[in-house]
Amino acid sequence: MSVHEQFAEDLALHALGVLQGDERVALEKHLEGCAGCRLELEQLRGDMALMALSTAGPTPPRRARQRLMEAVEREPRRAAVTSQRGWWTLVPWVAAAALAVGLVALWLQNSDLQRRIASLENQSAQESAELQRAREVVSTLTATDAMRVTLVAAKTPPQPQGKAIYVRDRSSLIFLASNLQSLPARKAYELWLIPTSGAPIPAGVFKPDAHGSATVINPPLPAGVEAKAFAITVEPEGGSSTPTLPVVMVGAGE
């Protein structure tokens, strides 16, 4: 890379900062398109820097250092005020933008969670209320001190009665009986589920209380059996796997 001779001396003057007027304008225009002369200008500035060494010797007074450090202390550095910005100067801005996006995402997620929590709380409250009602029903039905009254036509002597409430899909069964006759020792009544097909299924062994009342709540049953009727027989206290005749009570589903 060579220097254009016609500019060689002007380059030296320009390095010293003393080139003026048209010569300076012409040189600066030339420098825009000439890498060789730009390099020579940089080298001439280096030569010029050497000139400074001819003066080296005097040292500044001690107060100058103190003055500088006090000024530095008064002016904490501002971030990235360089004219040659690198990609790293953008890092704080990118980080701030990412943080802002993250905060918005968190806020949206938080709002969604709040809505879901409110929905679950509402659902929980409803289920608690339903559970409370169910407990009250069961408690009333199974209370030992409950007064059980069966209403029949006037002047009709009390007859043994039973009510079976069965939900097939949940295999849930509640049986209430009244006016049952007392049984001999080591005997008990056994409830049977009579399926639409197949053998009767044991549905609980029970003994009536002193008033002839009895309750069977959710005995163990196979899942999803369709019942066509319920029946009661008298069996040994431990129950039987097949009913022993005669059937003392029976009722078909409606």
Added chain:
Amino acid sequence: MGRGVGCNPPWVARPYFKRKEISCLAGTELQRDRTDAAVVSAIRSGDESGMAALYDRYSSVVYSVALRVLGDTGAAEDVLQEVFMQLWRNPGLFDSSRGSLGPWLAVIARHRAIDGLRKRRPETDIADVVVSVEPDLAGDAERARAMEKVRGTLGSMPSPQRQALEMAYFEGLSHSEISAKTGEPLGTIKTRIRSGLLALRKAFAT
């Protein structure tokens, strides 16, 4: 003084790289480069101790050139303060990949002193100043050796040439002004100034 044989790799072809002999002879070229780079890096991160280290290393060069130009200690202190504060406020002005810190500070100090001498607004944008030489002035020994060589070179120049160079450098006079003062032709002044600078370059290249 001989060249620092083996300090520069053989693929270094640029003639001004030969000036690295100054630091090569000190045997700590790489360490010195790192040290200057570390100081600038500290300043970039706002470390005030970096400024203290920079001042201790280069305040004498900056101050002495300003004092020689301005001839007034108070004014030279002001230039000293201004040059270092500019670097503190904006360390990105100095591009370490394009030259050494010491020569760069010397050039900036001289520009600012000439501006002060001529009572004019700063004419040179610091960001535009690129000093493409490698005389590493970070160490006291290197500075002393370089100082001796510069003075020897100037002393061996013909008096009219040294005078033209010093009038341009220390007084900021244009070739027209020097021509008017000395009565020498414009072309002669131009030639003397350029050849004077090239003589300094040659002194550090041989």
